[in-house]
Amino acid sequence: MSVILLGHQKGGVGKSTTAVNLAVALSIEMFKGDTKNILLIDADPQATLYRWSQRREDAGLISFPCIRLEGNITQQIKRESEKYEYVIVDAAGRDSREMRSAMLASDIMLMPTKASRADLELLEHMAETVEMSRDYNPNLKVGVFINMTPTNSQAEKITAKKLLKEFPEFKLMSTTISDRKAYRDSFSSAKGVHEWKDSKAKSELSCLLQEVVNVIR
Numbered sequence: 001m002s003v004i005l006l007g008h009q010k011g012g013v014g015k016s017t018t019a020v021n022l023a024v025a026l027s028i029e030m031f032k033g034d035t036k037n038i039l040l041i042d043a044d045p046q047a048t049l050y051r052w053s054q055r056r057e058d059a060g061l062i063s064f065p066c067i068r069l070e071g072n073i074t075q076q077i078k079r080e081s082e083k084y085e086y087v088i089v090d091a092a093g094r095d096s097r098e099m100r101s102a103m104l105a106s107d108i109m110l111m112p113t114k115a116s117r118a119d120l121e122l123l124e125h126m127a128e129t130v131e132m133s134r135d136y137n138p139n140l141k142v143g144v145f146i147n148m149t150p151t152n153s154q155a156e157k158i159t160a161k162k163l164l165k166e167f168p169e170f171k172l173m174s175t176t177i178s179d180r181k182a183y184r185d186s187f188s189s190a191k192g193v194h195e196w197k198d199s200k201a202k203s204e205l206s207c208l209l210q211e212v213v214n215v216i217r
Helices: 015-031 048-058 074-080 096-102 125-132 155-164 181-188 199-216
Strands: 004-007 040-044 067-069 086-092 109-115 142-147
Touching: 004 015, 004 074, 004 096, 004 199, 015 040, 015 048, 015 086, 015 109, 015 181, 015 199, 040 048, 040 074, 040 096, 048 067, 074 086, 074 096, 086 096, 096 125, 109 125, 109 199, 142 155, 142 199, 181 199
Parallel strands: 004 086, 004 109, 040 067, 040 086, 109 142
Antiparallel strands: none
């Protein structure tokens, strides 16, 4: 059993989109399309992940088990993780109680970040939060990946990777996720890019998934 947390103090970095795409990729690549081994936990008041799950069910697609939690969710996550192979948690940002408590029950926290300096500078505060969490969950791994990068430029990626080296608390993932229309369109249709028609987006998610699995192992 493995718990994957999507967390960041900043909103709009793509946590929910990454959560659904990892879930779909896991189901297709590891369970031949079966979803019953993967639990989605929406721990964000915006309920983006939960609404995606409901739309998926309404559309007649194979649905994922999905629940909503709030407050101190450490023990709930631990209990649920005993029933599933993978648990994917989408936690509220803004240094929320949900994010901090989820960190105590997770194997890995994935932090999407945009490549701008303004976004990257927020990692300093997150580094402090990670160190505090490791006092109670010393095995917590934290992977940062650059999200929503321009498809026609490498400059931002290079700058971001250079800045991220200043934070040894995080593992910089090799995979970068581009700003592709396929992510928005598939999400709107309650699907993941593995169920869409953009092979480049699917390849990116496959690479990210493999990195996550390797880190957990």
